[in-house]
Amino acid sequence: MKKIKKGFASDNWSGVCPEIMEALTLGNRGHNEAYGELGDPVTAAAIKQFKNHFGEAISVRFVYNGTAANVLGLSQLMRSYHAVVTASTAHLNEDECAAPEKFMGAKILEVETSDGKIKAEQVKPFLSSIGFQHHAQPKVISISQLTEMGTVYSLEEIKQLADFAHDNNMYLHMDGARIANAAITLESDFRSMTTDAGVDVLSFGGTKNGMMFGEAVIFFNPNLAKDFEYLRKQGMQLHSKMRYIAVQFDRYLYEGLWHKNATHANAMAQLLAQHLSAYNQLEITQKVTGNGVFVRMPQELIPIMQHSYFFHIWNEQTHEVRLMCSWDTTKEDIEGFVKVLHEQLS
Numbered sequence: 001m002k003k004i005k006k007g008f009a010s011d012n013w014s015g016v017c018p019e020i021m022e023a024l025t026l027g028n029r030g031h032n033e034a035y036g037e038l039g040d041p042v043t044a045a046a047i048k049q050f051k052n053h054f055g056e057a058i059s060v061r062f063v064y065n066g067t068a069a070n071v072l073g074l075s076q077l078m079r080s081y082h083a084v085v086t087a088s089t090a091h092l093n094e095d096e097c098a099a100p101e102k103f104m105g106a107k108i109l110e111v112e113t114s115d116g117k118i119k120a121e122q123v124k125p126f127l128s129s130i131g132f133q134h135h136a137q138p139k140v141i142s143i144s145q146l147t148e149m150g151t152v153y154s155l156e157e158i159k160q161l162a163d164f165a166h167d168n169n170m171y172l173h174m175d176g177a178r179i180a181n182a183a184i185t186l187e188s189d190f191r192s193m194t195t196d197a198g199v200d201v202l203s204f205g206g207t208k209n210g211m212m213f214g215e216a217v218i219f220f221n222p223n224l225a226k227d228f229e230y231l232r233k234q235g236m237q238l239h240s241k242m243r244y245i246a247v248q249f250d251r252y253l254y255e256g257l258w259h260k261n262a263t264h265a266n267a268m269a270q271l272l273a274q275h276l277s278a279y280n281q282l283e284i285t286q287k288v289t290g291n292g293v294f295v296r297m298p299q300e301l302i303p304i305m306q307h308s309y310f311f312h313i314w315n316e317q318t319h320e321v322r323l324m325c326s327w328d329t330t331k332e333d334i335e336g337f338v339k340v341l342h343e344q345l346s
């Protein structure tokens, strides 16, 4: 079997953290009710953990992956003549193979950003479509926390977007594939960033922070969750052995595992950025606020570095690359990367 070298490609190239593996093993004992149906104690325990973090009023449903959490969560808020406004760089817009368009059957309105973050002023021009029968009706603003550019929305920025959405009869959706990393950056908790800030629906991810698979769709107003079960089943995202998603979330949210993993990943990104900033041939292009470092490097250096430590090119034209750290990135990984870099640049 080909051995893949450890690198900085993505936080889902890393494996499953030991605590989650242990939880899966323990959860594997005996029989359990399928499909997370009432009476399944494992799913009930995980839901309780979510309520501890986000508040009693939420409704939470599990799906397999982040694309499904986004697409099904948004589908619940929209009809086919609606539109969702999001950053052009959003996973929803770029990396979901038009699943949103196919399954929501609705339109995506893109906003150009230099840092992955959208502002209410950028959504305003779309409002002129409201009530005009020839245009798709803007219904949702979708933001990513962290963004795909590794940047973070402050609590105030989220609140402003939520207020703006609600003032205009729209909803705020958050893609939280890396919400744990954002919470560490903001020295915040999940609740302040979502429930208290006015988010309507959240795609809550754990796969990038040490879990094996599974995402949660969280509705902050349970009325919005009505009939979601049917949409999930129709969307082929009802996991038969639901306990294996639930048992992971239960452990992930218990005793701060999410916090430990994300703290480590973010700290590694800071360390990496600190090393890289010593080289004037490199330019860090985004503020390093999470577990990713975006850096422009000489074009000829990219394949040499990729050979030693694989990572993805973010922008071919500008030679910008993305280096992602994860729960299992070590200081030695970073020092090894910097050693190769140093040999090339000095």
Ligand SMILES: Cc1ncc(COP(=O)(O)O)c(C=O)c1O
Binding pocket: 065, 066, 067, 068, 091, 092, 144, 147, 148, 175, 177, 178, 207
């Ligand atoms: C911002 C963001 N949202 C969602 C996802 C989840 O995608 P997947 O369907 O691969 O789990 C990802 C994964 O790359 C992501 O980066």
